Amino acid sequence: MPPSFQTLATATVLLLLFTASAVSCASLPPEDGIRIVSAEKRIDLTGPIVKVYLTLKVENVAAASDAYQVLLAFTPTEVQHLAIVKATRAEGKRKKKTYVPLAVEASDLATSAPNGANLYSVLLDAPLKPGETITLEVLYVLTHSLEPFPAEISQSESQLVYYRDSAVLLSPYHVLEQVTYIKMPSNRIESFTRVDPTSRAGTEVKYGTYSNQAPNSYLPILVHYENNRPFAVVEELVRKVEISHWGNVQITEHYKLRHGGARHKGVFSRLEYQSRPSISGASSFKNLLARLPPRVHSVYYRDEIGNISTSHLRIGSHKSELEIEPRYPLFGGWHCTFTIGYGLPLQDFLFESDDGRRFINLTFGCPLLDTVVDDLTIKVVLPEGSKNPQPIVPFATEKHLETSYSYLDVVGRTTVVLKKNNVVGEHNVPFQVHYEFNPIFMLAEPMMLISAVLLFFVACIAYLHMDLSIGKSS
Numbered sequence: 001m002p003p004s005f006q007t008l009a010t011a012t013v014l015l016l017l018f019t020a021s022a023v024s025c026a027s028l029p030p031e032d033g034i035r036i037v038s039a040e041k042r043i044d045l046t047g048p049i050v051k052v053y054l055t056l057k058v059e060n061v062a063a064a065s066d067a068y069q070v071l072l073a074f075t076p077t078e079v080q081h082l083a084i085v086k087a088t089r090a091e092g093k094r095k096k097k098t099y100v101p102l103a104v105e106a107s108d109l110a111t112s113a114p115n116g117a118n119l120y121s122v123l124l125d126a127p128l129k130p131g132e133t134i135t136l137e138v139l140y141v142l143t144h145s146l147e148p149f150p151a152e153i154s155q156s157e158s159q160l161v162y163y164r165d166s167a168v169l170l171s172p173y174h175v176l177e178q179v180t181y182i183k184m185p186s187n188r189i190e191s192f193t194r195v196d197p198t199s200r201a202g203t204e205v206k207y208g209t210y211s212n213q214a215p216n217s218y219l220p221i222l223v224h225y226e227n228n229r230p231f232a233v234v235e236e237l238v239r240k241v242e243i244s245h246w247g248n249v250q251i252t253e254h255y256k257l258r259h260g261g262a263r264h265k266g267v268f269s270r271l272e273y274q275s276r277p278s279i280s281g282a283s284s285f286k287n288l289l290a291r292l293p294p295r296v297h298s299v300y301y302r303d304e305i306g307n308i309s310t311s312h313l314r315i316g317s318h319k320s321e322l323e324i325e326p327r328y329p330l331f332g333g334w335h336c337t338f339t340i341g342y343g344l345p346l347q348d349f350l351f352e353s354d355d356g357r358r359f360i361n362l363t364f365g366c367p368l369l370d371t372v373v374d375d376l377t378i379k380v381v382l383p384e385g386s387k388n389p390q391p392i393v394p395f396a397t398e399k400h401l402e403t404s405y406s407y408l409d410v411v412g413r414t415t416v417v418l419k420k421n422n423v424v425g426e427h428n429v430p431f432q433v434h435y436e437f438n439p440i441f442m443l444a445e446p447m448m449l450i451s452a453v454l455l456f457f458v459a460c461i462a463y464l465h466m467d468l469s470i471g472k473s474s
C-alpha cells in the first residue's frame with residue numbers, strides 16, 4: 001500500500017510542476033526563448049546599503065526569433081527599496097574584458113510568480129540571435145533592507161540585523177546552474193537559513209550550486225548578523241547651486257540626518273563612550289566624510305548653534321574631502337541637522353554648447369559617502385536673465401521651475417528644481433542644465449548697484465536740503 005501511495009503522490013507533484021511550468025511559459029513574451037545557463041548572485045551586506053551583483057550567462061534557445069531584452073525579476077518588497085539597477089554586457093575573456101552599458105527600464109509585462117514580481121527589462125544593444133550566448137553583469141542597490149534586531153540596543157551592545165532574500169535567483173527564466181554568495185562584515189553571524197547545499201567560510205555564506213531551477217523559483221532565506229557600520233540616513237537634503245557669471249558657483253547644502261540603525265536605549269554615558277571606544281557605542285558614529293570637487297574654496301560647516309570648527313578639509317587635484325564632526329556622536333534613532341557651504345570656480349563647471357547656449361555640468365546625488373538620501377532636492381539657481389532652461393539627468397527625476405530672488409535682483413532668477421527619492425552613491429553622476437543667456441544682463445547687477453548708490457546720494461542730498469530748510473525756518 002505505501003509504495004503505491006508514494007507513486008501517486010510523485011505523479012501528482014510532477015503533474016503540478018508540469019502545469020506550473022506550462023502556465024509560466026504561456027505568460028512569457030514571445031521572444032523569450034531565453035534561458036539562463038549560469039547565474040551567480042553576490043550579495044554585499046557589509047555596509048548599511050545592500051548591493052547585489054549578478055553575473056548571468058544568457059542563451060537564446062528559440063528556434064527562429066531574436067531576443068531584444070532580458071528580464072530581471074524583483075519581489076514587491078524589493079521594488080519598494082530598489083534605488084538603482086544597472087546592467088552591462090561583458091565582452092572578451094578575463095583580463096581583456098570590456099563592459100558595454102545597457103539601458104534598464106521597468107517593464108509592464110506580467111509574471112506568473114506566485115507572490116507577484118515586478119519585471120525590469122535590460123535592453124540589449126544588439127539582438128541575441130538563436131543559439132547565441134551573452135554575459136550580463138547587473139548591479140542593483142537596496143536601501144532600508146537591513147532590519148535591526150533587536151530593534152533597541154544599549155550603548156555597550158553591538159548592532160545585529162536581519163536580511164531576507166532567496167537562495168535561488170528569482171527569474172522568469174529557466175536557470176540551469178546557480179550559486180549565491182552573501183558577504184558579511186564580521187565573523188559574528190548569529191544564524192542563517194540552510195537550503196542545502198549551504199556552506200560558510202569566514203564572513204561569507206554560500207548557497208548552491210543549485211541546478212535546473214524552474215522559472216519563478218523562490219526559496220526564502222534569513223540571515224542574522226552583526227553590522228556596526230554607520231547607518232547614516234539623510235532624511236532630507238536640499239542642495240542649492242547658485243551660478244554667478246562673475247566667476248563663482250556657490251553651493252549650500254541643508255542636511256537632516258538620522259542614525260537609521262537599532263534605536264539607542266538607556267542613558268548615554270560620555271565617560272564610558274570615551275574610555276572604551278572599541279566596545280562602547282560600536283554602532284554609533286561621530287564623523288562623516290563628504291567628497292567635494294577639487295578647487296573648492298570658502299568651505300563652512302554649521303548647525304543651528306553656529307559654525308563648527310571640527311572639520312578637516314583635504315584638497316586634492318581630483319577631489320577634495322571634507323570630514324565633518326557633529327557636536328555629539330549619533331546613536332540609533334538620533335537626529336542632527338547641519339549645513340555645508342562651499343564655493344567653486346565657475347570655469348570648471350560652465351561651458352558653451354555648440355548651439356551657442358550655455359550649460360552647467362554638475363554632479364547629482366549627495367556628497368556624503370555611504371549614505372542613502374530619502375528625499376533629495378537640487379535647486380539650480382541660474383543667473384538673472386537666463387531663459388529656457390533644460391535639465392538633462394540620466395535617470396527619472398521630478399522637475400519643475402521656480403523663481404528665486406536675492407538682493408540686487410530685478411526680475412528674479414530662474415531656478416531649476418530637481419527632486420528624487422531613494423538616492424545612493426551610484427546616483428553621483430554628471431548632469432547638465434542648458435540655458436540661454438543674454439550677456440547684457442551681466443550689466444544688470446552693477447547697474448543696480450550704481451543706481452542704488454546714486455539713489456542713496458540723491459536721498460542724502462534731499463535730506464540735507466530738507467534739514468537746512470527746517471533750520472532756516474526755525
Ligand SMILES: *[C@@H]1O[C@H](CO)[C@@H](O)[C@H](O)[C@H]1NC(C)=O
Nearest residue numbers: 298299300301302306307308
Ligand atoms: C562661519 O564661517 C564662515 C566661513 O568661515 C564665515 O563666512 C561665517 O561668517 C561664519 N559664521 C559665523 C556665525 O561665525
Ligand SMILES: *[C@@H]1O[C@H](CO)[C@@H](O)[C@H](O)[C@H]1NC(C)=O
Nearest residue numbers: 351359361362363430431432
Ligand atoms: C561633465 O563633467 C564630467 C567630469 O566631471 C565629464 O566626465 C563629463 O563628460 C562632463 N559632461 C559634459 C556633457 O560635458
